[in-house]
Amino acid sequence: MSVTAAQGFTAAGVAAGIKAPGDGGARRDLALVVNQGPSTAAAGVFTANRVKAAPVVWSEQVLKGGQVSAVVLNSGGANACTGPLGFQDTHATAERAAEVLGLNAAEIAVASTGLIGLRLPMDKLLPGIGTAAAELSPHGGEKAALAIMTTDTVHKTAVARGDGWTVGGMAKGAGMLAPGLATMLVVLTTDADVAAPELDAALRAATRTTFDRVDSDGCMSTNDTVLLLASGASGTAPEAAAFAGAVHAVCADLATQLVKDAEGASKDIRVEVTGAASEEEAVEVGRSIARNNLLKCAIHGEDPNWGRVLAAIGTTSATFEPDQLSVAINGVWVCKNGSYGEDRGQVDMRFREVTITADLAAGTGSAVIWTNDLTADYVHENSAYSS
Amino acid sequence: MSVTAAQGFTAAGVAAGIKAPGDGGARRDLALVVNQGPSTAAAGVFTANRVKAAPVVWSEQVLKGGQVSAVVLNSGGANACTGPLGFQDTHATAERAAEVLGLNAAEIAVASTGLIGLRLPMDKLLPGIGTAAAELSPHGGEKAALAIMTTDTVHKTAVARGDGWTVGGMAKGAGMLAPGLATMLVVLTTDADVAAPELDAALRAATRTTFDRVDSDGCMSTNDTVLLLASGASGTAPEAAAFAGAVHAVCADLATQLVKDAEGASKDIRVEVTGAASEEEAVEVGRSIARNNLLKCAIHGEDPNWGRVLAAIGTTSATFEPDQLSVAINGVWVCKNGSYGEDRGQVDMRFREVTITADLAAGTGSAVIWTNDLTADYVHENSAYSS
Structure with missing residues (x-):
């Protein structure tokens, strides 16, 4: 090794x-x-x-x-x-x-x-x-x-x-x-x-x-x-x-x-963007989702808050129509065509790994971005002393 | 009213x-x-x-x-x-x-x-x-x-x-x-x-x-x-x-x-960018500083961690030379010309309002962005229930 x-x-x-x-x-x-x-x-x-x-x-x-x-x-x-x-x-x-x-x-x-x-x-x-x-x-x-x-x-x-x-x-x-x-x-x-x-x-x-x-x-x-x-x-x-x-x-x-091993994290989040016009646009959208503090807090709370995913996608310049966006959390398509989809009660978020899939319905580009949830431990670790 | x-x-x-x-x-x-x-x-x-x-x-x-x-x-x-x-x-x-x-x-x-x-x-x-x-x-x-x-x-x-x-x-x-x-x-x-x-x-x-x-x-x-x-x-x-x-x-x-009244915040942070090549670049730099989670945690911990300010500025496309950047926190120029400046022990961060001044030494553009610190209360408020 x-x-x-x-x-x-x-x-x-x-x-x-x-x-x-x-x-x-x-x-x-x-x-x-x-x-x-x-x-x-x-x-x-x-x-x-x-x-x-x-x-x-x-x-x-x-x-x-x-x-x-x-x-x-x-x-x-x-x-x-x-x-x-x-x-x-x-x-x-x-x-x-x-x-x-x-x-x-x-x-x-x-x-x-x-x-x-x-x-x-x-x-x-x-x-x-x-x-x-x-x-x-x-x-x-x-x-x-x-x-x-x-x-x-x-x-x-x-x-x-x-x-x-x-x-x-x-x-x-x-x-x-x-x-x-x-x-x-x-x-x-x-x-x-x-x-x-x-x-x-x-x-x-x-x-x-x-x-x-x-x-x-x-x-x-x-x-x-x-x-x-x-x-x-x-x-x-x-x-x-x-x-x-x-x-x-x-x-x-x-x-x-x-x-x-990310500081203070309790969830590892795999952000999977599919159906993008290009790999570059998939990365842009994946990063925007991965950086949304509200979403990262929701995932920490095991709340499949797909609205925050859509709000994050909406801030990008990627190719998509808002009424064609779909989002799955741990395989449950809680958002279909820009609106509520399958019952969010079906989403099981008890485990450390969480997968968020965003389908832009705009092409064949895809990318995976890895991020973590936002936790009180992260805040503590980064505020309690200089690092 | x-x-x-x-x-x-x-x-x-x-x-x-x-x-x-x-x-x-x-x-x-x-x-x-x-x-x-x-x-x-x-x-x-x-x-x-x-x-x-x-x-x-x-x-x-x-x-x-x-x-x-x-x-x-x-x-x-x-x-x-x-x-x-x-x-x-x-x-x-x-x-x-x-x-x-x-x-x-x-x-x-x-x-x-x-x-x-x-x-x-x-x-x-x-x-x-x-x-x-x-x-x-x-x-x-x-x-x-x-x-x-x-x-x-x-x-x-x-x-x-x-x-x-x-x-x-x-x-x-x-x-x-x-x-x-x-x-x-x-x-x-x-x-x-x-x-x-x-x-x-x-x-x-x-x-x-x-x-x-x-x-x-x-x-x-x-x-x-x-x-x-x-x-x-x-x-x-x-x-x-x-x-x-x-x-x-x-x-x-x-x-x-x-x-x-921002959710869970304990500090109001005034990010003041001066010496920018344009107002637009000042806004870009101000936003980058305002969105740096590590810095927001440091401010919560009353830690004048100016290195995180420089790291945030370094991710922008604004006009500047790294060795000409200066940063003041609550008026103390803790970073001068891209390196350590006045004693960070002089920075008093006990009060709710904190001012971060970043001088890009690249022009006369300026802007102020307002943000808040990142706290465990923010995480709690945004993870404990759907909002």
Whole structure:
């Protein structure tokens, strides 16, 4: 599992003291993932937020070269909105890792997560890199996954196996989950022998319909980073379609884990839009439904309030006629042709997963957006302390 | 105060039995406002939601003629997403009012508010019109304002007086408060002698910078209706600017009352965007900030979490450079030039009103959007029962 499922990778996760100690003492807050090669081909996808954290600016630059030999990740601070000094901190992080590992800083990606607007405690972070390097192991993937957690309640890992090759990965993310991407750090590794352009194509195709369709709370992060590193250590060059399928599978698995662990959520809501004029319009409508606070509250209350679905659809520019919209909740078509349909009393909403299907009757486009309900726990978790 | 502050208007608010009885017995749920003339000039602004309730479709048609002699309003049901039969119900409502009042149905506007997707109990609503007509009075404005309440905790009225003429009004609205317009029914009346085109111009100008800039929860209603009726009973034709000013003042007063009574809110947040390339971009940025659930939770927790403001700005397409953004919370510039600024410990957030100022440093455009915090009470109020 995790980033060390594939051959050619070592990883570590240590407590560097960046995070304040928890109830159980020091918490892991620094992860290191190293690609031992022979290849160091890599691809990356980053937040679409125009306010980008320093490590995103740095890593985007690194990824332009298509080669990543190591990734340093920290929780306990996002290093976002920290100005030129914050960027220097990221640069120093890459330099220290390069020094410790005998690598080139230009091939070291950096990712951070935590509170925006605070400088990182570099007096703790830099020595932590040395500690992590000393603990690097082909079995270190789980510890690395633990070290990147913030408000996550569980660490997230996934793996998919091909014929002689493997794709594995880890993710963190529990809040600020919205497209472009959800708030998350993800590192995927593979021992397949795949060049950077093909890694990029597979990664973009996979994130477009997985992480980019998780819209837990409509809030887009400054730090989202998804990296895919290939060591080529299996000596196998898979077919493009098989490889893309494995990358998609791992992304889909991790994205589902993000939804299930979203801050304060009690329901996972699958918003399924069908009959759209295009996939793009289906996504627009799905997001509008997924972001409707009133609907998210209703789902929390196990109330199949389809009127709020229609009100959300009505704010979009998608192609539809109001009197041809139909909505099912958990398979019961409570709204048909823009008006009341089957008895809403038939809708069983006791389980955690809820499916809302909106049929626009305007074409054959479709999309699925994943979101969560809005709960008092979400409010508590996001108001009781800075995060 | 209310719709009978101006001469030439009578109103009533009665309990027709559309709403279920409350703790104190039957609740007012049907309001009637009648323009006694001599003029019946009128203007209206309606929801921008493409899923429009039957009474909105009806009243938009009525307003095309620029003449309204009476308005029937009900709470207890939105008559939205009720199909052709729902539209027949609205039509029958106007016909019954016309019959009882000796007027033409084509000059009777209808407005409804309440749960989407349920037919109105016409066996109660139609007789209620007769009851209301019998109670019409030049002092009936307060009762009419009471009859249109849904989750409102207080009824809302306002008045502005010119030189020999008056503009008054009533509003309801507490949830689904977002632009285009907020969820609300508003009836404004004036005894000024103003023709329909000038009423329309004054009303659109006023709503654009008042009701349209209230964005409590980002959810747009299917039923929003703002009407302005002029009786001409004062015999005075005010200057256009003075009249527009009075209409704006009443709209601003009522919009403020909507914000202060928003469902479950504990803070009223004034989002002030300055230095934008245009007013339009300032509004875009203001809305993005106002709709950020994480920020709304932070404000609830009295946490001056400016990083969430920057993250929200970063999702817009407005003109700005990330390293030139500055943010003040209650006057303390906690973010300067895209990075940490003054000590956030200086920010006093104990009071209900919170001001967030975002300076884009890109021009001279500015706008103010009003929103509320996100609270456990909001979740409770919108999940515990259908509304």
